[in-house]
Amino acid sequence: MGISKTEINLRRLLAAAPQQQNQAKLIHYVATLREQLEQLAEERTPEGLPRISKAQVNDYSEKIEAIASKLVTPLPPVRVSEDALRSNSLKTSTSKSDGETQAPSSPGLRRRFVPASNLEDRTQGTVDADTSEPVKLDAQAHAHIEKQRKLQESLTDEMVGLARQLKESSLLISQSVQNTEKVRFNSMLPTLILRC
Incomplete structure (x- = not known):
């Protein structure tokens, strides 16, 4: 071409x-x-x-x-x-x-x-x-701007929701790890007592 x-x-x-x-x-x-x-x-x-x-x-x-x-x-x-x-x-x-x-x-x-x-x-x-006068936008441009604004707002809301889910998942994993360590420690406790 x-x-x-x-x-x-x-x-x-x-x-x-x-x-x-x-x-x-x-x-x-x-x-x-x-x-x-x-x-x-x-x-x-x-x-x-x-x-x-x-x-x-x-x-x-x-x-x-x-x-x-x-x-x-x-x-x-x-x-x-x-x-x-x-x-x-x-x-x-x-x-x-x-x-x-x-x-x-x-x-x-x-x-x-x-x-x-x-x-x-x-x-x-x-x-x-x-260049002293502002640029005038037609109805189509305003509609496009409004569409982009709504998309941005929905993306922001979605990101907030994802961040909340990530925080909850992190807390659950942290609690799960702590519980697993407690269970392991409790299962090892009788062995440690016997050794002492």
Whole structure:
């Protein structure tokens, strides 16, 4: 399986980004890298399988976030989850509304929607990043967060139960060992008395 054009561009930009000193261009690089990573995660082979592995997607994501962490005003992190990969494979069409180009959304990735008139400005490197506003989550993202919270709570409860069982088992074993030693001592006691 060959490397796609998107992956080649992503690798080139990853290699060039650490040498970039201009903060505005570096912000643009990070945004472009994130978009390319999202596209790459959506790419499929003719058999319908993901073009690159989840481990490779996570590796690229970590490299992008390492670059983003060097920014004066860091951008929020991007994680590509299995649910995001699955939902992206189902949502492959793009639509237009209110003069903005929209692409498939995924709960794990933050996507910037840019009006078509601003596309030329972006390619010239004059992108202003507004990171002062919080990221707004859709209902699907909130549902995913709530699901993860419930899973975490159930795991915590299960771990508490397992710890309680382990403690009870340890006490029972300790008592059993003590009782066995007492029985052995009591059985040896008449022999010891006779020897004295």
